[in-house]
Amino acid sequence: MKIEKPTIPKGTRDFGPDIMLRRQFILNTIRTVFEKFAYQPLETPAIENLSVLTGKYGSEGDQLLYKVLNSGDFLSKTDGSDIEKGYKHLTSKISEKGLRYDLTVPFARYVVMNQHAITFPFKRYQIQPVWRADRPQKGRYREFYQCDADVVGTNSLVCEAEIILMINEVMSHLGLMDFTININNRKILTAITDLIGEHGKEAAFCVAIDKLDKIGRENVIKELSNNGFSQNAISNLNPFFEISGTTEEKITQLETHLKNSEVGKIGLNEVKQTIEYLKDFGLEKDHVEFDLTLARGLSYYTGIILEVKANNSSLKSSITGGGRYDNLTGVFGLEGVSGVGFSFGVDRIYDVLEELNLFPKEFDASTKVLLLNFDAVSFKESLKVLGVLRKSNIKCEVYPESVKIKKQMNYANKKDVPFVLMIGENEIKEGKYQLKNMDTGDQKMLNLKEIIDVLTM
């Protein structure tokens, strides 16, 4: 049999111990903050019925769904003509399940299925991997974690404000101080599309305007024009391009421009109210910047939208995003449930922290002391000592085989174990053990109590 080198699928990654320690640091930080804000945990299955997933992310999104082939004879429901009808038709016949694409849609599904048991407003957080059949590149993976927190069943803008508080708290715990929370409101974008006379073309408008900082004004105009926006509409857009200044200044300018649009005024008020709440919370620096060009792709947002980017990072894409959706559960038959949520992209946050060298030096997760294994008698005594040390919550291990001391010491060095404990014939006789500090090379004969004192210092 030919031996082939094992590989992992494109866009997926293994997380070795050193990486996992850092990931857990991020994950634990996020989880702690979610729970402090009274969000409750939820997990949903990795695979969902395709009917739950399809049509929720736009036509592009459907392309990026991983479909799971029916088990058993997946061809049993097909015949030759199905192939001729094309792959989309065939897919529906041979695949009924798919990997989840995000955590929001499964959450909506959960809310609908459990509406009678849920007390609204319902605040839940969910930290699980999601999968997208995208082509991988910088900051983009096919399997990645999302950390979502959503509230459903309330329109209160305090939720939006609390999201901004949570983002600030998480970032500051992670040591990432230089970031920007861009916010906007879908209603404002709807209003602008209406005001320039292109009612209903909001989606195309959003996609184009979102790229303003990336491709520039000329190219945005070109793209709008290509998408059927009239010359007149595009020139009507000019005043909006001129909006600038601080968040307050931008809002003031927009108030003039949007005075004839009901929906625009509502959207603007939502932004103002959210910022007002932030002041009430007493947040000193909120990192919030109003950004009229922020649109975000997902089709279900209807109110405030937000996106977080790390400044001074080579990663230009967002590390956190979210917004309000008025009717997410509507597609599953539950109308009138408004929700707002956001999601931390752990994998991207990891990349940023790594690049900016912001990870704490030590995580205190490795072995504190290694017990050397001299011979059978020493080993037996070691097991007793291990039990005592572990009762004192000391991370410890014995080298499992009685090999050369050099090799055992080397093991301690490789794992950055700060202490080794030598339990040999002499030590057992004396009832004291040699504790060696691997950094300084010092070693002392100590009794168990003294050893525990040193190790728990």
Add this chain to the structure above:
RNA sequence: GUGGUUGUAGUUCAGUUGGUUAGAACGCCUGAUUGUGGUUCAGGAGGUCGUGGGUUCAAAUCCCAUCUUCCACCCCA
């Protein structure tokens, strides 16, 4: 889905216009040192040159296909 890019030892990489037995560093193993590590010294193992096909007297090197890596576009965390 579109365009580009990458692949040689466990790892990071050299490898001339195609020409003997494909190299280095680090890592690994053994010994100097049978109860004391990091350092040093001596020695050793380790490769179907991503895979498959083609051109050639001769291919890591040239051509084709395929997979893989990374980057950009579309879109997104």
